[in-house]
Amino acid sequence: MTYDTMAALADIGTKPGTTKRDALTIARRVVRIACEHRDRIAAERGALRRKARKLRQFLPFTAQQVADLEAMAREYQAEQLEGTGQVLRAFGFLLLRDPDDIAGDLGFEQLADLLSINPAHREKARQEGGETLHGLLLLARAEESATDHGQGWGQGGPLYRACQAAVIDFIQTCPADQLPDPFAPGAPFGPPPPPELRIV
Template identity: 60%
Template sequence: MTHNLIPILADIAEKPGTTKRDTLTIARRALRHVCQARREIHAERRALSRQVGKLRQFLPFTAQAVADLEQQASDHRTPELDTLRRVLVVYGQTIIHDSDGIADALGFDQLADLLSINPAHREQARRDGGETLQGLAYIARMEDSATDYGDEWGKGGPMYEACHAVMVDFIRTCPEHLLPDPFAPGEMFGPKLPPQLRVV
């Protein structure tokens, strides 16, 4: 259903009378379906991995079956997963840059309504994420704020997952010499630098 729905939603989004409100609603709907499809594929892979765990109890007699099943779990629906990841990255870039000007056109209150930010969480959302699409969906993680996604890294609403996919893709594809080293002296995980002393 996801493969048929995404082109249909894209066609609706490209119609000339589509408003910014419609654009955001369509994006959220498409992202929900993409994220659901990804979860299903990951669940199927985990099921295969559980079978591997059961077969490991009978090693060395099941060594070949374990190796085959591990390979099957690793390769399971990989082309679909890659396509879904690319769709997430494209949507995530649109959300991060807000090239359509959705946040400015809608204002905070309409944006909060469309992102399903609970009225009780709106002041916190404004403090944490400002009034930008990226800030509310990714930085503040307030999309569907009544839903508890937990504090697990990479877990959040569909728009958060799209923005997160962009960040992961950036880290994966950025040349290594351009990324900061968090373990360098004076950085977050690196050794502390000695204080700079001056004569006053």
């Protein structure tokens, strides 16, 4: 599937009569195509880098070939990679903010069906992520819960990857003085807050 397919799906998703259920289904399909395209580019870049590594053992005779292969790996479909990255970030920001309140309108069960959350995992997903899109996608990582995407960095369902791309973009572009301090007391990497003392 190509950029034209993604654009056609995005146009369908923005039509006035599109329901929120359909809009989320279309968004999921567009993001899945973008993720597959990025994975394909990454695999082909990886193959070029592996060839360069094999040729390194014959240095200095293969120095030019190694440099050429590494340059090809860096530049291979760079525009398409950036384009799919923009698609992921745009959908990620929309999913995190949920300005149309898709989660509220659909309700947890219908949302869980659309995100392919296994019925056996739904209660755990509700506890970890609540009943919001960003909670279920980013916090609980519950999308396609029956599929073992792994717990590694960047591994997860397509909508999780879109949310992650948006968060990474926010961290990279947000002014440093506006980001919270992760090492502050009570923050994830900071010391625990002092206990709350009460007279009983």
